[in-house]
Amino acid sequence: MNLPPLIQSFVLHFGEMGSRWGINRTVGQIYALLYVSPRPLCADDIVEALGVSRSNVSMGLRELQTWNLVLLKHIPNDRRDHFTTPDDVWQILRVLAEERKKREVDPTLSVLRELLMQTPGSEEEKHAQARLAEMHGLIERLTTWYEDVKRLETERLAALLALGAKVTRLLEAKDKVVGLVRGRKEA
Amino acid sequence: MNLPPLIQSFVLHFGEMGSRWGINRTVGQIYALLYVSPRPLCADDIVEALGVSRSNVSMGLRELQTWNLVLLKHIPNDRRDHFTTPDDVWQILRVLAEERKKREVDPTLSVLRELLMQTPGSEEEKHAQARLAEMHGLIERLTTWYEDVKRLETERLAALLALGAKVTRLLEAKDKVVGLVRGRKEA
DNA sequence: CCGTGATTTCAGAATTTTCTGAAATCTATG
DNA sequence: CATAGATTTCAGAAAATTCTGAAATCACGG
Structure with a gap:
């Protein structure tokens, strides 16, 4: 070299x-x-x-x-x-995320689904299935979130990242507004 | 087995x-x-x-x-x-994210920083440095975002996930409000 | 501080992965 | 359609990793 x-x-x-x-x-x-x-x-x-x-x-x-x-x-x-290489680093990030999901997440998800369909043959298996269900639930949430945000254009995605945890403030604000509206309706 | x-x-x-x-x-x-x-x-x-x-x-x-x-x-x-194993799957997710960051991201970030400090000795190196800067910028955004959201309690995190890309609607709403306020002030 | 059982270490065996060079294949062109 | 250059394939060599069993270490109760 x-x-x-x-x-x-x-x-x-x-x-x-x-x-x-x-x-x-x-x-x-x-x-x-x-x-x-x-x-x-x-x-x-x-x-x-x-x-x-x-x-x-x-x-x-x-x-x-x-x-x-x-x-x-x-x-x-x-x-x-x-x-x-693709020259936009965001593009690279997208590709990487997509490929890793395809290779590491999707196969696991499908195994989990399959195992959750089976009828447990013992208490032990029943417990195992409950644990698998938890894992499945988490992974599914993560992937639907990912499917959602991956469609965003780079600019929006960047804005979202920049906001970081501050989004929760927005969320709070929203909750408050919704709460107010509900309150008014119910009154 | x-x-x-x-x-x-x-x-x-x-x-x-x-x-x-x-x-x-x-x-x-x-x-x-x-x-x-x-x-x-x-x-x-x-x-x-x-x-x-x-x-x-x-x-x-x-x-x-x-x-x-x-x-x-x-x-x-x-x-x-x-x-x-820790029995809360969210906890597991946090641990996993943290460890992978520590092993896969942090070392890269520090190498990039170091290389960006150097004075390029040729056009080729200059171009390379520009590319490294792009990569560094992206990774840094991602990690600060991560540092931010990892502090959220599970419940808020779940809420955020559930919202998915819909957050952008909130963002738009916010922008509009801010825009209105600005407009009024400037008028 | 001895003895017993649990745990770790570690050198080398077994396995898996990566890499190479030679041969095979592909492809554009005259 | 023959040729030359470009690329891929693949069997086996080289390297890296994983796994084992025997021996060493640890730690606790008596």
Whole structure:
């Protein structure tokens, strides 16, 4: 690997981080490299930059494509495929959330649903099912919330984030208004 | 492994899922088992239930403890340590969020900060730094939002979740009110 | 402070994952 | 449709991780 020091540090860190997630070191490094690169890179550029085998890069790019984390760009008069990352970081966040949900949450949800359909054969299983129901309930709330907010445009989403816990003040205000209206009606 | 079928399915699924995260199969299984168990289990109970070695269970429990995902319970007149999971699923969610942040987000944030302090040595590094700044900005927004909402009591948090994207309507309403007030003042 | 049982440690075995190089396949062009 | 360059596949090598059993340590009651 022979990269400008700043870029190298970032790439190495991402590689390590990658292995703390499900993705392996090389995949993390490829992603990081593409992320900071000012222009799309072809597979050989990556081989050169990271010092790993051509086939490893091919597999890594493949995996990143299944994650929708890299895009294929064609450079005029060059037969080779070139790759970039989506350049809007919010877009990246969305993609990441979507993919992780698909891989980590959805399968669990469907197993839970299935197990909750079964008739428990003992007290032990009855208790287990109650616990599964709790977990299922929580995950379902989280995912419907996610389905909701993921539709927001970036700007609104950013506004929401910026507001943070202050939303609860809005909520309180709303409750008060609703309370007042109810009170008046009931009077 | 010799468990009631419903429990076994859950335990096995969690084991598989575990390896999609950073934790290994056994750790996932131990967690799942404790989660559905009606009473605290000791290490030997787990060995028996999962059919893995005693030392493996010891290491697994250790790891789960560093994640704050299992609690030690003492059973009167029994020298052995017994373990459970926190029983409120919201609590579990909080713990999980906190730990993942600590392990996956914080280190990245600090690397980014460090790299952003450096003086870029070339156009390439300059561009890279700009990208890092974008990433840093996004992550920072997300974490401050998280720091904010994690302080909410469960009930408020649930209310917020239930509201989902509808919060934006509240936001719009607020904007309108503020706008009116401003308009009046300026007039 | 000894003995008993619970727990942890740790070196190496077993397993899984990652990576490579050679061969196969694909694809645009003359 | 032959060729050359680009890309992918895949079997096995290399590396990393997980798991085990034996030994060490710990901790409590007598």
